[in-house]
Amino acid sequence: MLNCTLIDDMLERYYLSPFYAIEFCVGFPGNLLVMLGYIFCLPKWQSCNIYLFSMAVSDLIFLCTFPRLTYLYSNDQSETSPYACVVNRYVLHVNLYSSILLMMWLSMDRFLLIKHPSRNHILLKPRTALIVTGLSWLMVNAEVAPMIDLMIQDLRSRNSSHCKDFASLKGDIDNxxxxxxxxxxxxxLPLFGLCIFSYKISYLLRVQDRILPNRNTSFKRPLKVVTAATVIFLALYTPYHVMRNVRIASQQPWAKLEPCAKMYIEAMYIVTRPLAFLHSVINPIFHFCMGDKFRDLLLVKCRQLLRKTEQHREQT
Known part of the structure; x- marks a missing residue:
């Protein structure tokens, strides 16, 4: 029989470590390509490009924490640097909540674009998108700030000897x-916003189809993208948040659970963590699905680079 106290160690070594390695190997090149594509290939930015670029930067920074996590988990080691511990957890949760918030603003942007094709609405202006993005980052940082304080308290209580996950922290704050x-x-709330804008886009397209049945149907793509984003965040984030809260509740004195029951709950929580982080791997797909212009410009730039490389080889 497997000792229940060893389950979390086995999952960290044989589940988290390879999962994080795969997510880094797939997600990092995709987000890097998107970020470079926006910088070098897109001459004129629109409001949606600002939201998508912010998501790509956030995902890229977040994925940079995976190699160290993979190394630590694969070697049964814990983070010994308190600064690295705090920064890693901070980047993780800021990315987690900024991604869905920015996707909500992106869905709002797509709804307004269908309603105002001439882009005369103030929320469709790039400057407004920059302001909304900045306020979103401030709001997410305000949400994550108490966790930083909780982490510092927990590290001090352990003499900075062990870096714990959010669900295992203890301090003065009610975790x-x-x-x-x-x-x-x-x-x-951001997921609710995604659902609302998805419904509004669907309703608006149905009304327009009744009025202009033979019109161009290219605007149906935003509905598919926003709906797909809603389903993805619902499928990836829900198990993580449910198990995180169950994990924290299982540690409360009033829970009165057996040690093995706590370990099984922690094991299920560990399983949901890399699944929630899959959004950083999937997000680059939205950059290519949102419009043809960015994809076409990126492909043209790639072909030009390939031609230059081939010409250089021929000359040498």
């Missing part, structure tokens, strides 16, 4: 209440 609040304001 369960804070986690539930973060779930509501950081996840459920």
């Amino acid at each position: 369960l209440g804070y986690s539930l609040g973060l779930t509501v304001f950081g996840y459920i």
Whole structure:
């Protein structure tokens, strides 16, 4: 029989480590390509490009933390640097909640574009998108700030000897209440916004189809993209947030759970963590699905680079 106390160690070594390695190998090149494509290939930026570029930068920074995590988990080691511990958890949660928030603004942008094709709405202006993006980053940082304080308290209580996950932190802050609040304001409300704009886009397209049945149907692509984003975040984020709150609740004195029951809950929580982070791997797909212009410009630039490389080889 497998000792229940060894389950989390086995999952970290044989599940988290390879999963994080795969996510880094797939997600990092994709987000880097998108980021470079926006910088070098897109001459004129629109509001949606600002939201998508911010997501790509956030995902790229977040994925840079995976190689160290992979190394530590594969060698049964814990993070010994308190600074690296805090920065890693900070980047993780800022990316987690900024991604779904920016995707909500992107869905709003697509809805307004269908309603105002001439882009005369103030929220469709690039400058407005920059302001909204900046305020979104400030809001996410305000949401994550109490967690940083909680992490510092936990590290001090352990003499900075062990870097714990958010669900295992202990301090003066009510961890369960804070986690539930973060779930509501950081996840459920933006997801609700995604659902609302998805419905509004669908309703608006149905009305336009009745009025102009033979019109160009190219605007149906935003509905597919926004709906897909809603389903992806719902499928990836929900298990993580449910198990994180269950994991924290299982550690409360009033839970009165057996040690093995706590370990099984922690094991299920560990399983959901890399699944939630898959959004950083999937997000680059939205950059190519959102419009043809960026994709075409990127392909043209890649072909030009390939031609220059071939010509250089022929000359040498």
